[in-house]
Amino acid sequence: MRRGVIAGALLLVAACGGPTPRSDASPSLATFHERGLVFAYPAPWRSFRYQVVSSFSNAIVYLATVDVPDPCTRTANSVACGQHFRLEPNSIVVSINGVGFPGFNILEGQPPGSTGLVVGGLPAYVERLPSEEAAAGADLSMRWTIARPGSVDNFFTIQADIRGPDVAGRLNQVETLVAGLQFDPPLVPLDTSDAGAERAATKALAVMSATDPSWACFPGKPGMRTVLVTAMASGPVLATPQIATCSTRMEATRLQLWRLTLTERLPEADPQAGTAIQIVLWVSPDGTPGQMTSGSPEP
Numbered sequence: 579m580r581r582g583v584i585a586g587a588l589l590l591v592a593a594c595g596g597p598t599p600r601s602d603a604s605p606s607l608a609t610f611h612e613r614g615l616v617f618a619y620p621a622p623w624r625s626f627r628y629q630v631v632s633s634f635s636n637a638i639v640y641l642a643t644v645d646v647p648d649p650c651t652r653t654a655n656s657v658a659c660g661q662h663f664r665l666e667p668n669s670i671v672v673s674i675n676g677v678g679f680p681g682f683n684i685l686e687g688q689p690p691g692s693t694g695l696v697v698g699g700l701p702a703y704v705e706r707l708p709s710e711e712a713a714a715g716a717d718l719s720m721r722w723t724i725a726r727p728g729s730v731d732n733f734f735t736i737q738a739d740i741r742g743p744d745v746a747g748r749l750n751q752v753e754t755l756v757a758g759l760q761f762d763p764p765l766v767p768l769d770t771s772d773a774g775a776e777r778a779a780t781k782a783l784a785v786m787s788a789t790d791p792s793w794a795c796f797p798g799k800p801g802m803r804t805v806l807v808t809a810m811a812s813g814p815v816l817a818t819p820q821i822a823t824c825s826t827r828m829e830a831t832r833l834q835l836w837r838l839t840l841t842e843r844l845p846e847a848d849p850q851a852g853t854a855i856q857i858v859l860w861v862s863p864d865g866t867p868g869q870m871t872s873g874s875p876e877p
Contacts, residue, residue: 613638613676614727615734617759620751623672630659635677638734642671665715665741670748672755673737682731684723685831697756699765700725701832704756713739718749725833727761730860730869766863770830774863775799778836779828781865786811795824796840802826811842811857812872814850821845835868836861841875 606621619641626646630637640646644666650659663671684701688694692705702724712719716739726732738752768774780798787793790812795805802825809815810822827839838861843854856875860868 610639610641611762614761614763615674615759616762617755619672619755623670632659634679635675635735638674638676640671640673643669644671646671661713663713665713665739667741668744668748669741670752671713671739672752673735673739675735675737676726676732677735678729678732680731682733684725684733685833688723695722695756697722697724698759698761699767700727700761700834702756707737715741717742718745720749720752722756724756724759727763727765728835728862728868730833730835765834768830768834768836768863772799775828775830775836778861778863778865779826779838782836782838782859782861782867783826785865785867786859795822795842797824797826800826800828807842810844810848810851810855811840812870813855814848816844816848816851820848833860834863836863839876843875 607618608621608623610617610619610625615638623641623643626640626642628637628640628648628650630649637649640663642663644663646663649662650657665671684703688703689705692703695702695704702722704720704722707719707721711721718738718740720738720740722736724734724736726734736752736756738749740748740752742748769777776799783793783796783798792807792809792811792813795803795807795811797803802823804821804823806819807816807822807824808819811824823843825841827841829837829839831837838857838859840857840859841854842856844851847853854875855872857870857872859870862868
């Protein structure tokens with residue numbers, strides 16, 4: 579295989595010995611086009627959809643060569659979910675989920691042993707799952723984690739649970755699926771020119787200032803300025819007006835979002851606001867502001 583993290587699949591195939599049956603060597607293709615995802619997959623695979631929602635994830639679809647029953651046992655007072663499918667020889671189940679996890683940022687690293695990828699123009703990674711996370715009866719379980727357009731802590735996962743003997747053939751099918759994945763609406767790349775950056779920052783700050791005038795202290799391009807302020811951005815009203823130093827730093831990211839780091843400092847400590855605040859605002863290519871975090875300034 580072309581990725582080191584998937585090398586175990588070849589070892590599994592070699593260990594089987596004898597002729598290896600091929601799994602749908604050249605199947606016709608079907609198209610999946612839902613929930614912002616578009617990709618092709620082997621037409622013999624069947625799709626299964628169930629209402630499976632947890633605090634941080636929801637099931638989008640199961641694509642499989644075996645029956646996938648509802649993974650949840652439902653009563654009037656409870657719902658308990660787990661694996662309910664059974665892998666047969668030379669079978670595969672591909673589980674696709676939407677996930678949102680506060681604090682997650684694919685740009686800040688990936689699990690040890692995983693391999694970084696680009697899927698649909700966005701950062702992603704693939705990892706082989708340990709036995710405790712793999713489906714029962716699987717010879718190989720792989721999971722792809724793929725960034726979601728316009729978001730930092732929302733993402734998609736694609737998990738493939740495969741039973742041999744044709745592990746390599748089944749793995750190739752799901753790798754092809756992932757390699758061809760696209761988003762709908764199509765991903766819009768950043769205009770990383772100085773003019774493009776300034777347009778996006780100016781619009782984002784104008785939108786924020788429309789509901790909270792304290793945001794007007796930040797310049798719409800990289801740099802700083804001093805402004806008389808009566809309140810901190812997204813913060814409390816000051817006991818007395820002060821001349822604040824407000825700065826803007828911009829970074830183009832592989833998420834195809836701008837990362838605006840906005841810092842506001844006061845010459846004197848305020849009883850409610852302290853002396854400084856730093857806000858990270860994520861901005862889309864067209865200047866629409868999105869997720870925001872705030873805290874103490876970086877050293």
